[in-house]
Amino acid sequence: MSESSSSSAGETGRITIDLKALAANWQSLANMVSPAECAAVVKADAYGLGARHVVPALAQAGCTSFFVATFNEAKEIKPLVGTGRIFILDGLLPGSASAVADLGVIPVLSTLDEIGEWQYEAKARSQKLPSAIHVDSGLHRLGLAPGDVARLAQDQDVFADLHIDLVMSHLASADVPDAPENQAQLTAFGISRSLLPDAPASLAASDGLMLGSAFHFDVVRPGYALYGGQAFQGAETPVKPVVEVTTKILQVRSLVAGDKVGYSATFTAPHDMTIAILAAGYADGIPRSASAPTGKPAGVVAIQGHLAPLVGRVSMDLIAVDVSHVPTHLLTRGADVELIGPTCTLDMVGQAANTIGYEILTRLSPRFERIYLDKGDNA
Ligand SMILES: *Cc1c(COP(=O)(O)O)cnc(C)c1O
Numbered sequence: 001m002s003e004s005s006s007s008s009a010g011e012t013g014r015i016t017i018d019l020k021a022l023a024a025n026w027q028s029l030a031n032m033v034s035p036a037e038c039a040a041v042v043k044a045d046a047y048g049l050g051a052r053h054v055v056p057a058l059a060q061a062g063c064t065s066f067f068v069a070t071f072n073e074a075k076e077i078k079p080l081v082g083t084g085r086i087f088i089l090d091g092l093l094p095g096s097a098s099a100v101a102d103l104g105v106i107p108v109l110s111t112l113d114e115i116g117e118w119q120y121e122a123k124a125r126s127q128k129l130p131s132a133i134h135v136d137s138g139l140h141r142l143g144l145a146p147g148d149v150a151r152l153a154q155d156q157d158v159f160a161d162l163h164i165d166l167v168m169s170h171l172a173s174a175d176v177p178d179a180p181e182n183q184a185q186l187t188a189f190g191i192s193r194s195l196l197p198d199a200p201a202s203l204a205a206s207d208g209l210m211l212g213s214a215f216h217f218d219v220v221r222p223g224y225a226l227y228g229g230q231a232f233q234g235a236e237t238p239v240k241p242v243v244e245v246t247t248k249i250l251q252v253r254s255l256v257a258g259d260k261v262g263y264s265a266t267f268t269a270p271h272d273m274t275i276a277i278l279a280a281g282y283a284d285g286i287p288r289s290a291s292a293p294t295g296k297p298a299g300v301v302a303i304q305g306h307l308a309p310l311v312g313r314v315s316m317d318l319i320a321v322d323v324s325h326v327p328t329h330l331l332t333r334g335a336d337v338e339l340i341g342p343t344c345t346l347d348m349v350g351q352a353a354n355t356i357g358y359e360i361l362t363r364l365s366p367r368f369e370r371i372y373l374d375k376g377d378n379a
Contacts, residue, residue, distance in 0.1 A: 012279035013247040013339075013368035017049050020373060023061035025226050025239040030062070032238060033209055036216040039065035041205065041223030043073060043089065048362040049227060049243065053372050055080040058226070067108075067221055071096060074105045087132055087166070091142070097121040101129060106165055108132040110142040112151065115158060122161040132166035133196065137188035137203075138181060139172045146192065153195040164199035166219060167192070174207035174215075177234035182211055207232045229357050230347050245340040245364065247280040252323070252331045261320050262312025267292060273324040276308070278337055281317040285364040286339065287353035288314045299352040302343035303330050 030038035040063045046054035055066065055077045064084040068074050071093070074086045086105040092114045100107050101121050109115045109131055122129040133152075136143030144152065152158065169189045173179035189203055200218035206225035208215045210232040224231055228242040253276075255261070255269040278301065282288045291313045292298030299310040301321050308321040323331055340349050346357035353360070 011369050013245065013284055014371060015364055015368045016244040016246075016371045016373060017053065018242050018244075018373045019053060019057040021228065021240045021242045022054060022226060023057050025228065025242065026058055026061045026063055028238045029209065029220070029222055029225060033213075033216045033220050036213075037065060037219045039063065039067060039087075039202075039219050039221050040226055041067040041221050042077060043067065043069035043223065044362050045073075047223060047227050047358065048364050050370065050372070051077050052080070057374075059084060065219060067223075071100060071103075074100075074103060078103060078105065085130075085165070089134075089142075091134070092117055101125065106130045106132055108134045108142075108166075108168065110134040110136075110144060112144070112148050115152065115162070119158055119161045128161060128163045130165045131162045132168055133164060133199075135167060135169050135189065135192040135196075137169040137171075137185040137192065139170050139185070141170065143169060144192075146188070149192045149195055159197050164197060166202055167196055167199050168202040168219075168221075170205065171203065171208045171215075174205065174211060175231050175233050177211060177232075182208075182215075186214065206237065210235060210237055224358055224361075227361060228346060229361075230345065231357065241342060241345065243340055243346065243361065243364075244338065244342075245285075245368065246336045246338055247278050247284070247368075249276045249331065249333055249335045249337060250279050250318070251277045251333065253277070260312075262291075263315055264313060267312035267320075273322060274326075274331070275311060275320050276303075276323045276331060276337075278319050278321060279317065280319055280339055281315050283316045283365055284367055285360065286314050286319060287355060287360070287363075289355065290314055290349070290353035299349065300344055302338040302341070303335065305343055306330065307343065308337075 040058045042051050042055055045051050059081055067087045067089055069089050074088050088107050091110050092107045097117045134143040135149050171185055173181040202219040203217055204215045204220045206222040209220040225237045225239050228239055230237055255273050257269055257271045259269045261267040280286055290299030292310045300307045303326050306326040308323045311320050311322050338344055350357035350360045
């Protein structure tokens with residue numbers, strides 16, 4: 001996947017996005033949750049991977065329901081989904097109902113005010129409008145509080161004007177299989193559903209769908225897992241890596257014990273060693289918090305599968321790594337180095353930077369060249 005033979009002259013970093021792996025991941029999750037429907041969450045430009053490429057690949061694989069965060073994101077992917085449905089997780093901002101209805105997408109309504117505005121729009125159009133209702137089951141982020149669900153349930157008029165395509169909620173601790181919140185939220189979701197008219201339901205995202213079929217309901221909403229993320233702590237999610245990020249060695253140099261490396265001289269060579277300077281820094285999405293020493297395991301890169309830990313501070317365009325244990329013949333100027341890939345997984349990279357793989361993905365910078373591996377390409 002990371003052959004450098006076709007590199008353009010002067011290219012340093014490269015982000016390779018394997019659309020075949022993405023489609024296979026969607027299919028694998030769809031098979032796992034069947035007969036529930038597997039939707040795709042493509043907010044934040046498909047987690048930074050490029051909705052323009054990701055959405056058509058998912059649609060071609062058979063995905064027909066897409067979730068975005070904002071109206072502008074919905075507008076961007078609307079031409080790419082064919083007859084597929086688009087849900088806007090942020091719902092309706094004041095005054096946006098008419099534009100949302102014109103676009104033909106489905107707002108996820110989290111407050112009685114939004115429901116009122118959407119109902120008003122439906123009446124004005126003499127048309128039943130599609131909608132999703134978000135109920136809070138314990139995350140206390142978006143969603144109707146239990147009291148509001150009860151109030152809504154009394155208002156039969158609403159259900160004459162709105163078609164409820166989905167009743168949904170979102171889990172707080174789905175990555176931890178035995179977290180008590182999971183069962184509590186499942187119960188709370190059931191109570192809310194029982195008050196509302198019968199409608200398809202959705203509770204699980206990437207980790208929730210790993211909690212078993214009781215959490216699947218009618219639609220699951222994975223994002224991260226589609227992109228190869230393994231956030232679930234109970235078992236391996238049946239998905240493959242989608243993203244590989246590589247950069248190149250600019251210089252290899254020898255240090256003697258006592259030499260310091262990088263800004264603020266935070267690293268002192270404990271013994272003679274060899275380091276490589278790589279063309280990647282925080283401007284490329286390598287968090288500065290991956291610098292060593294961190295108190296946590298420092299970030300690592302890999303050269304042909306050999307791990308090399310970061311030394312000193314991550315700077316804007318450069319990092320230094322300890323390559324003392326990497327075979328010398330691999331340490332050539334211009335050689336490819338894996339920043340994210342099969343050896344340095346997205347989740348490892350996130351952990352080493354005191355964050356999560358999600359944040360790493362959504363912050364990959366535009367400076368690196370992007371390559372999309374499609375059906376026709378050989379990987
Ligand atoms: C982002 C989001 C998802 C997708 O979450 P992943 O962990 O990436 O699968 C699903 N539902 C809601 C409400 C979200 O905000």
